[in-house]
Amino acid sequence: MDLDLDYIETLVAVVDEGSFARAAKRLNRVQSAVTYNVRQLERRLSLTLFERQGRRSVLTDAGRIILEEGRILLARARRIERLARHFRHGFEPSLQLVIDGALPLESIMRALKSLADEGISTRIQLKVEFLGGVQFRFQGDDADMMLVKEYRASEQFVSRPLSEVTCALVASREHALARQTHATLSLPELHQHVELSVHDASESGLPDPHLFGGARVFYLSDFYSKKQAVLLGLGYGWMPLHLIRAELDAGALVELPFEAGSRFSFVPLLVYRSDRPLGRTGQRLVELLEAGVGAA
Amino acid sequence: MDLDLDYIETLVAVVDEGSFARAAKRLNRVQSAVTYNVRQLERRLSLTLFERQGRRSVLTDAGRIILEEGRILLARARRIERLARHFRHGFEPSLQLVIDGALPLESIMRALKSLADEGISTRIQLKVEFLGGVQFRFQGDDADMMLVKEYRASEQFVSRPLSEVTCALVASREHALARQTHATLSLPELHQHVELSVHDASESGLPDPHLFGGARVFYLSDFYSKKQAVLLGLGYGWMPLHLIRAELDAGALVELPFEAGSRFSFVPLLVYRSDRPLGRTGQRLVELLEAGVGAA
């Protein structure tokens, strides 16, 4: 490699300071060292960077371009140094996260944004799965953390509760179940209609305990398509309240008066491995989630 | 600067080749030099990059990230070297171009794209002006080349003809001038309607010789707005044929049978300074324009 970052640093200092002498001061060198470095850069590139006009040197056109490119190069180099500093201060290089799509994504995103705002340079990879698929991915991908509705506990895992999420049994206002006039709905009545359920792609074996088990169940891959399906009147189903608040308020969706209760709540869990302690980024994320998910 | 491009180059070579020994071969060094460089990088960053597992070393998580960033850094450094090579082979660092918006932009763009395709890294700045504004900008911005309809000649400039551009006098099919039934139109007839003209923002003093000089002239800033104005039936005016071919074919615009002729042609000129010879990029652009503009 002909180039040397020190040469570029010298070039930048000379231009910023306006003279070789002042650049030397900034770099804690002697002026002749600056001359040497600039000369060396010119020699290596076989290019004249400064036009010596009497006692003042001005950049050539080529010099200007090399300078601009050099600044970018230096910025990238500093970035690497910053990354290294982060890593050795206990921030992990990367953090893999798997979350259940039933959880309020918005507050999780807010937490992630806070991390970014704090200048944390850990690479964060986020995957959204459903039900048993979350744990499946967490283990299969050897991820660092998962946010999940429930999971098969084990000695290997540590979990912390986050704030409660509530689900409601809803249908479109046009749906037959919404238009009926009984005070309450029984299970057989529900069974006459299509139930919508988010399907766990992992076939993980954990059955959905909230499935009513009627004859006709449509499976959807996530809550966004499920919401569309409910809105279109395709069927009824459980939806996390935070995803349908607007539609309930507007009356597009209505809560069904199921006799055994039209709502249920669960406490999402933040889970990580006991044998692999979280780095500072992970710890900070836990703090943010515990504060933020609660506030949401 | 703690970082050294040679360290990064070594790191990349080790990972690419899969061993310190093979990396040494690739770098034309001895193996201990590779060890030294990797160690030095680890020391400077205070970071363990390789986990020594027996006789084989594998990257740590941090190492993987530093490696990825390092590759990017190296790519940028190589880019600078490539730029330098270009410059010393006679390609100018930057090339400023001013062109008249009446010329066929498409073939000019094709020429510029060819330059890019040829891997020429000269920074090209293109400005579009009109009439006298072209020369005004060319001189004011100390640009390298202009493509112009006509200009005030001088010893300082060299010009080469490009292929002819034809303009036609047109109006919208809905316009009164288009609906009239005379075989030809006289100047007084034209004077009864709004003339559209592209206005030279520079106030350069070169009057537009094709202006009819009626009572009502609307000035527009470029040919694209002029075309819109003509299409909307706001008035009539001269338009370069290449900009309105589609509208003429579709019948949206019609050519007006002006008695003194409904068309005129001019030969655009490619102009540069005689005291500042073009670099290789400029020369190549001239070639491409002479070939391409002709073929258009």
Place this chain on the structure above:
DNA sequence: CCCAATACTTCAGACAATCTGATTCTATAG
């Protein structure tokens, strides 16, 4: 189980690149 091969580390000395400090050159302001 031991030997040979592989892969890396360590170290001393050689060499090369860079820095310092003194001096010289040159243009410009006063």
Place this chain on the structure above:
DNA sequence: CTATAGAATCAGATTGTCTGAAGTATTGGG
């Protein structure tokens, strides 16, 4: 026409990097 600021040059000191040889650890084969 000096004084001065800015840069170049040069010899010698210093530092960083490379080489080559010897050393350590791991692995695979016989």
